[in-house]
Amino acid sequence: MSVKQNIDIQRLPKHIAIIMDGNGRWAKQKGKIRTFGHQHGVAAVKDTVESCAELGIKVLTLYAFSTENWKRPQFEINALMQLLVQSISKETPTLMENNIRLITIGDTESLPSGVSKKLKKVISDTANNTRMTLVLALSYSSRWEITRAMKLIGEKIKKGELDPAKIDEKTIDNHLCTAGLPDPELLIRTSGENRISNYLLWQIAYAELYFTSKLWPDFRREDLYEALIDYQSRERRFGLTSEQLSPDHA
Numbered sequence: 001m002s003v004k005q006n007i008d009i010q011r012l013p014k015h016i017a018i019i020m021d022g023n024g025r026w027a028k029q030k031g032k033i034r035t036f037g038h039q040h041g042v043a044a045v046k047d048t049v050e051s052c053a054e055l056g057i058k059v060l061t062l063y064a065f066s067t068e069n070w071k072r073p074q075f076e077i078n079a080l081m082q083l084l085v086q087s088i089s090k091e092t093p094t095l096m097e098n099n100i101r102l103i104t105i106g107d108t109e110s111l112p113s114g115v116s117k118k119l120k121k122v123i124s125d126t127a128n129n130t131r132m133t134l135v136l137a138l139s140y141s142s143r144w145e146i147t148r149a150m151k152l153i154g155e156k157i158k159k160g161e162l163d164p165a166k167i168d169e170k171t172i173d174n175h176l177c178t179a180g181l182p183d184p185e186l187l188i189r190t191s192g193e194n195r196i197s198n199y200l201l202w203q204i205a206y207a208e209l210y211f212t213s214k215l216w217p218d219f220r221r222e223d224l225y226e227a228l229i230d231y232q233s234r235e236r237r238f239g240l241t242s243e244q245l246s247p248d249h250a
């Protein structure tokens, strides 16, 4: 029996966020340079995107390049940007066939113009797709995003459009790059690192965290299914007691 059959389709998370990590180590294990690992990470992205869409996940957010990643060697940054352009062009038909909308979060203005041009095109081409939203976090970090939100809110207060006394959680939500998207219920990180690395700090307040030692280029749909089964085995209490959640068993 396939692992997939153990997934309860009625209790899927609406939004899965993934920190795709371990490309460099994967390449190193094979005696290759880091960029070889990035190239092989593309197959993992494709399999994950397709399997999420097939399952009925509504939003998938992939951490592709962080604000901090700009500090990597220029050669690696260039290779990652080139790979991004190539993959976007190559995979646009797959997005269309699978009715997937692509959007980005992050400081996309800091991306090379060739990359942002390609992105804008795919974003507009896929804008009316409805099956799943694929969010690419590019030049993204949560502190950058929260700082940006504070600036936007500050501007509105200054112009008299917003009363500081009326600021609530919804106001903050609405000024993040993820405005309008549900919070991720499940966050997956590959490569055995148990950290968040400046990813969706506000949005993952109540997400279930799942860490796997698999390196990203080896991650496939079966690994996603394992993560979902683990997620479904957990009791999400949101501060309540177990008895409050299922009074019958009190």
Ligand code: IPE
Pocket: 020, 021, 022, 023, 024, 025, 026, 064, 065, 066, 069, 080, 191, 216
């Ligand atoms: C993740 O793999 C991809 C990016 C951060 C762009 P890494 O490149 O971080 O690989 P490791 O963690 O060094 O193995």
Ligand code: IPE
Pocket: 019, 020, 021, 022, 063, 064, 065, 066, 068, 069, 193, 195, 197
């Ligand atoms: C996080 O991975 C960013 C992405 C996956 C794009 P890193 O490899 O950059 O994170 P650290 O440095 O291990 O925290």
Ligand code: MG
Pocket: 021, 022, 023
């Ligand atoms: Mg890493």
